[in-house]
Amino acid sequence: MGKLDGRVVLVTGAARGQGEQEARLFAAEGAKVVLADVLDELGEPLAKEVGGLYVHLDVSREADWTAAVATAKEHFGRIDGLVNNAGILRFNELVSTPLEEFQLITQVNQVGTFLGIRAVAPEIEAAGGGTIVNTASYTAVTGMAYVGAYAASKHAILGLTRVAALELAGKGIRVNAVCPGAVDTPMSNPEGTDPEAVGDLYRTLVPLGRVGRPEEVARLALFLTGDDSSYITGQPFVIDGGWLAGVSVL
Numbered sequence: 001m002g003k004l005d006g007r008v009v010l011v012t013g014a015a016r017g018q019g020e021q022e023a024r025l026f027a028a029e030g031a032k033v034v035l036a037d038v039l040d041e042l043g044e045p046l047a048k049e050v051g052g053l054y055v056h057l058d059v060s061r062e063a064d065w066t067a068a069v070a071t072a073k074e075h076f077g078r079i080d081g082l083v084n085n086a087g088i089l090r091f092n093e094l095v096s097t098p099l100e101e102f103q104l105i106t107q108v109n110q111v112g113t114f115l116g117i118r119a120v121a122p123e124i125e126a127a128g129g130g131t132i133v134n135t136a137s138y139t140a141v142t143g144m145a146y147v148g149a150y151a152a153s154k155h156a157i158l159g160l161t162r163v164a165a166l167e168l169a170g171k172g173i174r175v176n177a178v179c180p181g182a183v184d185t186p187m188s189n190p191e192g193t194d195p196e197a198v199g200d201l202y203r204t205l206v207p208l209g210r211v212g213r214p215e216e217v218a219r220l221a222l223f224l225t226g227d228d229s230s231y232i233t234g235q236p237f238v239i240d241g242g243w244l245a246g247v248s249v250l
């Protein structure tokens with residue numbers, strides 16, 4: 001028995017990184033997965049491999065959500081889970097951040113999450129209830145220099161998560177957020193820096209002494225999507241190797 005047998009879950013940003021691992025794990029746990037992304041050349045073969053459905057979905061575009069939901073329903077008959085995982089990151093000092101960059105990050109991370117909740121919640125309700133997991137970040141609960149626009153969007157995702165949890169509880173929909181620290185994906189290492197050098201950095205920064213793995217975030221998303229979290233809604237879950245536990249002098 002899989003933990004998601006009979007469920008239909010849409011995962012955004014599923015072509016690589018954390019979304020890819022969520023799609024793989026959810027499929028292995030019995031879910032029918034709708035893999036959504038803008039990287040069609042990665043997403044399509046992955047969907048085939050895990051027995052899911054690939055849809056081209058730019059989360060920042062309202063029309064794309066309408067089309068993706070229609071395609072998913074046509075294929076699987078319903079949707080009862082959503083993982084809003086797609087996101088983008090840019091590094092910049094706040095006072096040097098161009099307005100277009102701030103707005104782009106807001107549009108993908110924050111507006112994309114809002115559009116996802118709005119498009120899919122009615123489908124989950126119609127399916128008799130289910131779950132939404134939003135991907136925030138440790139920068140949703142603390143600050144970090146040079147990621148002002150990103151941190152603002154991730155703080156907003158926590159606000160959306162809490163409000164959605166309140167409004168959707170009566171419809172049988174639980175809404176929670178994952179808040180990863182540093183996780184080894186193309187986002188955190190866009191230059192493809194030598195894994196040894198990355199390892200050295202996190203050995204000193206993170207109490208558990210290493211960068212996180214996307215598979216570990218996927219397991220948290222599985223917990224929040226499955227029945228093991230049946231009495232949990234409206235909460236942020238930090239997964240960061242202890243980075244936010246406090247200041248360490250060790």
Ligand code: NAD
Nearest residue numbers: 013016017018058059086087137180182183185186187188
């Ligand atoms: P990633 O860059 O490897 O994957 C992100 C995926 O989102 C990609 O497949 C990308 O094509 C897709 N995407 C980007 N813009 C999109 C759009 N407009 N519409 C649809 N898909 C889009 O990064 P990741 O680390 O796997 O990131 C997943 C989520 O985790 C993001 O929300 C990110 O902000 C969050 N996060 C990552 C880390 C980290 O250290 N990697 C830490 C905290 C939070």
